[in-house]
Amino acid sequence: MAFVAVEGIDGSGKSTVIQLLAKLLPKVYVTKEPSDGPVGRLIKEWALKGGSVDPHVDALLFAADRIEHYKREVEPKIREGYLVISERYVESSIAYQGAAGVPIDFIKYINKLVPRPDLTVILDVDPEVAEARIRRRGHVEKYEYVQFLRRVREIYLTRAAEEGHPVVDASRSPEEVAADVAEIIHRSVIEPRGRQSLG
Numbered sequence: 339m340a341f342v343a344v345e346g347i348d349g350s351g352k353s354t355v356i357q358l359l360a361k362l363l364p365k366v367y368v369t370k371e372p373s374d375g376p377v378g379r380l381i382k383e384w385a386l387k388g389g390s391v392d393p394h395v396d397a398l399l400f401a402a403d404r405i406e407h408y409k410r411e412v413e414p415k416i417r418e419g420y421l422v423i424s425e426r427y428v429e430s431s432i433a434y435q436g437a438a439g440v441p442i443d444f445i446k447y448i449n450k451l452v453p454r455p456d457l458t459v460i461l462d463v464d465p466e467v468a469e470a471r472i473r474r475r476g477h478v479e480k481y482e483y484v485q486f487l488r489r490v491r492e493i494y495l496t497r498a499a500e501e502g503h504p505v506v507d508a509s510r511s512p513e514e515v516a517a518d519v520a521e522i523i524h525r526s527v528i529e530p531r532g533r534q535s536l537g
């Protein structure tokens with residue numbers, strides 16, 4: 339049916355909001371990157387724990403995981419008629435590996451093998467707020483430090499302006515954020531498909 343990517347820095351509330359979206363929208367299939375596949379596991383067990391010496395390696399691994407994720411999981415579920423919502427997709431690589439110094443043209447090029455989503459929504463929150471939320475959650479990972487997340491946020495917002503991605507204020511309650519995101523998905527993804535099927 340359609341494919342939506344929900345993006346934002348760690349602690350912006352993606353997982354929390356996506357769980358609420360699954361209750362607000364029809365026939366939702368939830369997935370995420372890095373995936374649970376072999377490349378995704380390598381990323382989580384090695385790259386994100388500081389194993390990789392160069393962020394280009396991270397970009398390549400995330401791109402490889404994404405191709406596998408899209409072809410094995412996302413594409414089949416779209417064909418089965420689901421509204422597939424992925425927590426993170428290409429914009430995460432552009433924002434995070436871009437902030438780590440990898441040229442954005444390189445990141446775009448290695449992600450050419452997967453299609454653009456029907457919609458990308460950016461959850462936006464001050465990195466200090468996000469960091470405080472993460473601290474309450476527990477483990478902090480390689481890419482989760484405030485000054486780094488400030489650069490990640492800037493790239494997300496630049497990309498949103500360039501590509502027309504809607505940006506949602508994620509500093510509010512999960513319910514308010516989820517209601518806004520659901521309305522955006524309804525307006526730009528679900529309703530246009532309803533009109534198409536009406537001919």
Ligand SMILES: Nc1ncnc2c1ncn2[C@@H]1O[C@H](COP(=O)(O)OP(=O)(O)O)[C@@H](O)[C@H]1O
Nearest residue numbers: 347348349350351352353354471475510511512
């Ligand atoms: N809107 C919110 N307001 C306050 N706390 C939140 C909000 N959304 C999520 N949290 C909390 O912040 C932490 C990170 O949320 P999570 O959904 O895991 O973020 P992400 O998936 O973007 O890293 C969790 O402990 C969660 O309960």
Ligand SMILES: Cc1cn([C@H]2C[C@H](O)[C@@H](COP(=O)(O)OP(=O)(O)O)O2)c(=O)[nH]c1=O
Nearest residue numbers: 348371372400426427430431434435479481
């Ligand atoms: C998908 C993706 C994630 N990341 C980073 C963002 C996060 O800090 C980290 C893990 O993603 P995260 O959403 O935090 O997964 P989990 O909740 O399982 O820890 O990977 C990239 O740097 N590039 C990417 O392309």
